[in-house]
Amino acid sequence: MYNIIPAPSNNHEPRLPGDPIDLIVLHATVGSYQGSLDWLRNPASEVSTHYLISKDGRIAQLVDERNQAWHAGTSFWRGRTSINRYSIGIELENLTGSRGFVGQDPYTQAQVSSAAWLVGDICARRNIPRDRQHIVSHAEIAPRRKSDPKGLDINALVQQIGGYSGSVEEDVWYVVPQRVNIRQAPNTDAPVASQAYRGQKLYVDAIVHGERLMGSDLWVHMKRMPPYQFDLGFIKLELLRHGN
Numbered sequence: 363m364y365n366i367i368p369a370p371s372n373n374h375e376p377r378l379p380g381d382p383i384d385l386i387v388l389h390a391t392v393g394s395y396q397g398s399l400d401w402l403r404n405p406a407s408e409v410s411t412h413y414l415i416s417k418d419g420r421i422a423q424l425v426d427e428r429n430q431a432w433h434a435g436t437s438f439w440r441g442r443t444s445i446n447r448y449s450i451g452i453e454l455e456n457l458t459g460s461r462g463f464v465g466q467d468p469y470t471q472a473q474v475s476s477a478a479w480l481v482g483d484i485c486a487r488r489n490i491p492r493d494r495q496h497i498v499s500h501a502e503i504a505p506r507r508k509s510d511p512k513g514l515d516i517n518a519l520v521q522q523i524g525g526y527s528g529s530v531e532e533d534v535w536y537v538v539p540q541r542v543n544i545r546q547a548p549n550t551d552a553p554v555a556s557q558a559y560r561g562q563k564l565y566v567d568a569i570v571h572g573e574r575l576m577g578s579d580l581w582v583h584m585k586r587m588p589p590y591q592f593d594l595g596f597i598k599l600e601l602l603r604h605g606n
């Protein structure tokens with residue numbers, strides 16, 4: 363049992379009725395504990411997290427788990443976008459990437475122990491499976507855009523709490539309509555790179571903002587997978603259905 367220090371941040375919003383909370387997203391701060399705590403509580407930053415863990419293992423709580431903290435940004439995971447809606451965010455104090463810091467700042471044992479306890483506690487309270495489908499890095503839900511928490515061994519953390527650290531199956535999406543154009547950029551003025559067909563399997567690389575169409579500005583950038591049936595390019599998110 364750990365002592366959790368209350369440090370409320372107003373940078374949050376209510377969750378939507380019916381949204382499951384079944385994902386834990388791990389982050390690194392790119393800065394000191396105190397500086398990060400101040401920033402995550404500053405209304406001007408418009409960012410936050412549910413928990414922040416210092417190098418000496420202290421756990422601060424900024425946002426109640428019943429609310430959405432603003433930690434994920436543009437993100438997607440297994441068919442969902444706007445991952446703040448479904449997740450609990452945990453930041454670990456770490457200097458990697460911060461101004462004037464060279465190299466990889468290690469996570470301390472006290473910090474990783476606190477993180478493992480907290481993740482295990484959340485999983486137990488919320489009945490979240492202890493596996494890599496439900497315990498993820500910011501980099502995994504915002505590839506290309508984010509790389510944190512760099513250097514943290516999430517597989518080891520999941521093992522430490524008695525979970526399954528093996529990889530989960532590939533995230534697959536299917537084309538819904540008859541045939542869709544794959545564009546070279548996320549807008550309908552961009553040249554057509556190739557086409558995808560109804561039922562074709564696609565592997566999503568990243569979700570990006572582009573032309574507003576069909577109710578959102580979200581487009582998907584495809585990952586190239588063997589046997590390279592199509593060129594890399596962009597499809598409107600709403601033309602795809604998630605599934606395995």
Ligand SMILES: [Zn+2]
Nearest residue numbers: 389390500510
């Ligand atoms: Zn992050």
